[in-house]
Amino acid sequence: MGEVIGLDHVQLAMPAGQEAVARSFYCGVLGLVEEAKPPQLAKRGGVWFRGGSLRLHLGIDPDFHPNKKAHPAFLVRGLSQLAARCVAAGFTPMTDEPLDGFDRAYVFDPFGNRLELLEPRDDDAHRQARAAKTVTDAS
Numbered sequence: 001m002g003e004v005i006g007l008d009h010v011q012l013a014m015p016a017g018q019e020a021v022a023r024s025f026y027c028g029v030l031g032l033v034e035e036a037k038p039p040q041l042a043k044r045g046g047v048w049f050r051g052g053s054l055r056l057h058l059g060i061d062p063d064f065h066p067n068k069k070a071h072p073a074f075l076v077r078g079l080s081q082l083a084a085r086c087v088a089a090g091f092t093p094m095t096d097e098p099l100d101g102f103d104r105a106y107v108f109d110p111f112g113n114r115l116e117l118l119e120p121r122d123d124d125a126h127r128q129a130r131a132a133k134t135v136t137d138a139s
Contacts, residue, residue, distance in 0.1 A: 009048075009055035010072040014111050015064040019047045021110045022058050029089045030074075030082070032056065066112030079103050079119035093117070 014022055026032045032049035036042075045060040054074060076082055083093045086107050093105035103119045 009057050011057040011059050012113050013061035013064050014058045016045055016060045022047050025110050029085050068114055071114035071116050073116035073118050076117045076119050079117055082117060
């Protein structure tokens, strides 16, 4: 029987000819590393990045429209420092409803694609609050 076993990469669309802009944001601001595309795919344009277990592909869409709602959620370390880099580069992060176990923010890439930045909380106070909530929910 066949089954899905994981996620290889996420692909976002971008407009043609904007690879330098993508590199500036995804490498310069978010700290990802560019990954070489296979030669047969490089001729299509776009750019690939990686960071930790994340593999992100930006592909050219001739009829490009940014994703303002649908989005990937990137696990990060040092959310406040990453948010500060975004602000310094002109990409203001936005907060949203709290998500149990995470600090999070949203930012739009230079093309208008929405990205979620999630930093897992692993502190004692948060674990105790979750445990208390679990006990309260069970009663």
